[in-house]
Amino acid sequence: xxxxxxxxxxxxxxxxxxxxxxxxxxxxxxxxxxxxxxxxxxxxxxxxxxxxxxxxxxxxxxxxxxxxxxxxxxxxxxxxxxxxxxxxxxxxxxxxxxxxxxxxxxxxxxxxxxxxxxxxxxxxxxxxxxxxxxxxxxxxxxxxxxxxxxxxxxxxxxxxxxxxxxxxxxxxxxxxxxxxxxxx
Amino acid sequence: xxxxxxxxxxxxxxxxxxxxxxxxxxxxxxxxxxxxxxxxxxxxxxxxxxxxxxxxxxxxxxxxxxxxxxxxxxxxxxxxxxxxxxxxxxxxxxxxxxxxxxxxxxxxxxxxxxxxxxxxxxxxxxxxxxxxxxxxxxxxxxxxxxxxxxxxxxxxxxxxxxxxxxxxxxxxxxxxxxxxxxxxxxxxxxxxxxxxxxxxxxxxxxxxxxxxxxxxxxxxxxxxxxxxxxxxxxxxxxxxxxxxxxxxxxxxxxxxxxxxxxxxxxx
Numbered sequence: 001x002x003x004x005x006x007x008x009x010x011x012x013x014x015x016x017x018x019x020x021x022x023x024x025x026x027x028x029x030x031x032x033x034x035x036x037x038x039x040x041x042x043x044x045x046x047x048x049x050x051x052x053x054x055x056x057x058x059x060x061x062x063x064x065x066x067x068x069x070x071x072x073x074x075x076x077x078x079x080x081x082x083x084x085x086x087x088x089x090x091x092x093x094x095x096x097x098x099x100x101x102x103x104x105x106x107x108x109x110x111x112x113x114x115x116x117x118x119x120x121x122x123x124x125x126x127x128x129x130x131x132x133x134x135x136x137x138x139x140x141x142x143x144x145x146x147x148x149x150x151x152x153x154x155x156x157x158x159x160x161x162x163x164x165x166x167x168x169x170x171x172x173x174x175x176x177x178x179x180x181x182x183x184x
Numbered sequence: 185x186x187x188x189x190x191x192x193x194x195x196x197x198x199x200x201x202x203x204x205x206x207x208x209x210x211x212x213x214x215x216x217x218x219x220x221x222x223x224x225x226x227x228x229x230x231x232x233x234x235x236x237x238x239x240x241x242x243x244x245x246x247x248x249x250x251x252x253x254x255x256x257x258x259x260x261x262x263x264x265x266x267x268x269x270x271x272x273x274x275x276x277x278x279x280x281x282x283x284x285x286x287x288x289x290x291x292x293x294x295x296x297x298x299x300x301x302x303x304x305x306x307x308x309x310x311x312x313x314x315x316x317x318x319x320x321x322x323x324x325x326x327x328x329x330x331x332x333x334x335x336x337x338x339x340x341x342x343x344x345x346x347x348x349x350x351x352x353x354x355x356x357x358x359x360x361x362x363x364x365x366x367x368x369x370x371x372x373x374x375x376x377x378x379x380x381x382x383x384x385x386x387x388x389x390x391x392x393x394x395x396x397x398x399x400x401x402x403x404x405x406x407x408x409x410x411x412x413x414x415x416x417x418x419x420x421x422x423x424x425x426x427x428x429x430x431x432x433x434x435x436x437x438x439x440x441x442x443x444x445x446x447x448x449x450x451x
Binding site for chain 2: 020021023038041042044045046047048049050051052053054055064068072076079080081082083084
């Protein structure tokens with residue numbers, strides 16, 4: 001039981017790191033951010049059970065204590081990531097993610113905020129900077145029509161093989177706003 | 185006041201770490217440490233209490249989120265509107281956490297009422313630290329006030345900064361009251377004549393505190409009823425307070441009827 005708990009602590013650490021890095025990606029970020037905390041809590045529960053079992057049997061409790069300690073250490077960053085990156089992802093995900101048309105993660109009914117494959121910035125009109133950049137990038141090539149939004153989207157110009165590539169026209173959005181304290 | 189504690193930069197990926205989340209972690213750590221110390225003093229199974237506490241924290245977070253979702257959905261008559269304003273409510277978390285602690289304690293071989301008694305004074309201490317997190321995050325702000333100790337939230341990320349008015353430092357009011365409650369329950373012998381008395385007394389006292397302090401709050405997001413005359417938290421406080429008083433009356437009568445009733449372990 002203690003070994004499984006230690007394994008859960010390692011998994012929780014891994015999920016925390018992945019949740020931290022995948023914050024801008026809808027669904028993935030929230031799953032890993034909150035999943036890490038849940039796994040760490042499960043690890044603490046198992047570690048506690050291992051402590052209790054070792055004590056009742058008169059066995060050494062070192063492994064169980066290490067398991068509890070590791071899971072507590074995993075829970076702290078997991079909760080921090082969940083309450084910043086995870087909440088951020090779930091509520092105000094403005095990640096500039098371009099997914100293939102028709103991709104559906106299958107979470108809940110259509111129209112749920114934060115759970116659509118193109119939630120966030122795509123639902124809003126493009127900022128001025130992005131509009132300027134798209135205008136510059138669209139000059140060499142012809143604009144293509146985005147069937148999902150009905151907006152004119154730039155098509156990157158094709159460069160000759162071996163030739164210089166066109167400058168990236170990806171808009172740089174500001175970081176997502178932090179939800180300032182969800183407590184009530 | 186200071187919603188973003190720091191910005192974590194890791195291999196070029198930077199993420200803001202909110203003060204509320206950091207204080208929540210600190211609150212859980214302090215609350216758990218105090219509770220486990222009380223468990224040791226009461227000579228209960230510490231391992232079982234660790235497991236029960238972890239389960240209670242998980243259940244508490246889920247119910248805190250669901251309570252907010254329910255209240256927001258009912259308020260706006262729309263589930264999507266509820267999802268658009270997610271958050272956590274203390275009362276939802278406390279009720280779910282208490283039920284979770286009692287349930288998991290039973291599963292792991294502890295007496296549920298004794299486990300709930302042992303959670304004091306860790307619970308009010310953790311709650312007080314969490315309220316400091318609310319103050320730093322700028323949520324749960326107070327009503328506009330012209331008192332000398334009124335505060336103005338200036339950070340644009342703070343909900344209390346819209347508009348920037350002098351307000352009652354409501355989270356600090358409640359944090360102070362919670363610290364007083366925690367001090368009241370520091371002694372394990374106080375209110376320990378029968379199992380569950382400490383927990384019941386705390387619930388009743390906290391409900392009184394919440395009923396008295398709630399009119400000083402200024403955020404409408406928490407859910408208002410009867411054209412704003414009372415809040416959802418006041419209704420829950422009244423219900424839980426009445427339930428706690430009923431439990432105390434019933435348990436006291438049951439304890440007085442059975443003289444062989446074992447005295448609750450002193451935590």
